[in-house]
Amino acid sequence: MTFKVTSPYTGTASWQKGNIHVHTRANPDKQGSQIDYEYGGDCDDVIKQSLSVPFNFDFICTSIHPYIDAIDTFTQPMEHEDIVVIPGREIQNDTIYYGHYEGGYFRDEKAKYIHALTMGRENGVSLCCHPCFFETTRPREGGEWKNILESLLSPCALLKDLNLVGIEVYNGLSMLEEDQGSKPYSPHFSEPCWDDLLTRGYKCLGFAGNDEFYREHYIYENYAPLGYIRVAGDKNETSILNNIGAGNFYASTGVELDTLPLEVTETDEGYGFHLSSPAEVIWKAIVFEQHEDGYTLQSYTSDITGAWTFTQRKKWKYIRFQACSPLDDKKRAWLQPIYGPDWVDHGS
CATH class of the missing domain: 2.60.40 (Immunoglobulin-like)
Incomplete structure (x- = not known):
């Protein structure tokens, strides 16, 4: 068979703009992490913000941080006539101050600081969040990218089950915190992490998200650019998730x-x-x-x-x-x- 190189964007008729990483306090089953209840918004307020300038989103993924005994818990699905609301969760393996998982959900020591975001309870898509957060934004011993890289290339059973398809190349929270701390966002977004995986033969999609809590100090004109993705296809959850999984999207900060x-x-x-x-x-x-x-x-x-x-x-x-x-x-x-x-x- 002759190898054929094709574009993932062939035949695109329409694009949907959305934020993959929006945190809320909406946990329908069990008590979630304190950080969601302290900083996460009510779903109605999050939707109102997401529909307004400068966001103007066609879809959002609303996430919570579930505890280890509720690891399958997602935010509540919501029907809305103006925006597609995709349920999500972020497995925050060994977090900073909130919701420790008694040694971590991913038992491999090298995976100690991996955070994994899943969009969609059914036929969902999972990715590695803010891969440099614990090396450059809030440094922690063991949180270096080299450890996360090793875990992704040789995943433990629980990490392998998630079938991560990509990595956050841009995270608005990391950009904001590093800018406010008067240090450059390093290393050049997370582009080097992406290439570290690709050069080692790991097929990997690149995402941009805001890690958004809609807190008052998010001033995009002065600090973090607005991170989002543009997805090919129709404005519904099935089409959006299928096209994300197939790589029919691009990531952007403007x-x-x-x-x-x-x-x-x-x-x-x-x-x-x-x-x-x-x-x-x-x-x-x-x-x-x-x-x-x-x-x-x-x-x-x-x-x-x-x-x-x-x-x-x-x-x-x-x-x-x-x-x-x-x-x-x-x-x-x-x-x-x-x-x-x-x-x-x-x-x-």
Whole structure:
């Protein structure tokens, strides 16, 4: 069979804008973590905020932090005519001050500081939250990314059961706390963590969320950009979750892309990738490509432009594209990885 490289965005007719990471105090079954009741909003207030400027969301995932004896507890499903409300939970394995899990839900010591977000009780999608939070934002011994990376590549049974499909490349709470602490958000969002997984053969989607409690000190114009994802498909929970799981979305902190943001062609020279945005941006291609006897990670950058065509001539395992505002480098958009003819899955 001839390998064919395709764009996950082919045939997209409409996009839904949403926040994957919104915390509430809505726990229908058992008492949840104190942090939800102290900071999380009532669902009606969260929906009202999510529908207003600057959010204007088509969907949100409302999350709670369940205790270990209620680990299957999600927020209450809600029907609303203006917004899709997806139930969620965040397994906060060994948290900062609230709701310790008597040694942690993930029993592997290396997974001590993994937090896992699940969107959707039925056919849900799970991902690793704020992977650098305990290394750069609120440092804890053992919380370094290298430990989380090792756990994701060799998961314990409970972590493996979650089938994590991605990682939070951007987390609004981390950005806000680090900006207010007068230190740069490091390391460049969580893009290096994403590439650490991809270069090791771990297929991984990239997400952006706000870790949102709608607290008064969130001032997006001055601090954290608004993190969200744009998902292809219809405005209902099934379509949104299916398209997230299939990688038919891009993550953003303010950069919008065209309805068809990426087209792929194959020529005698190699593979051509045509990217487009309604506003001028700086495009970047991050490529895991052949160099001498091995593969190395390389990046290629465009001029300031709306449309950019990038041709990949060398052998390659994956390519991912991102766009950055030329006026504010905190405003970016991340497309999902494209896997090439030389891709080999982790463990194969």
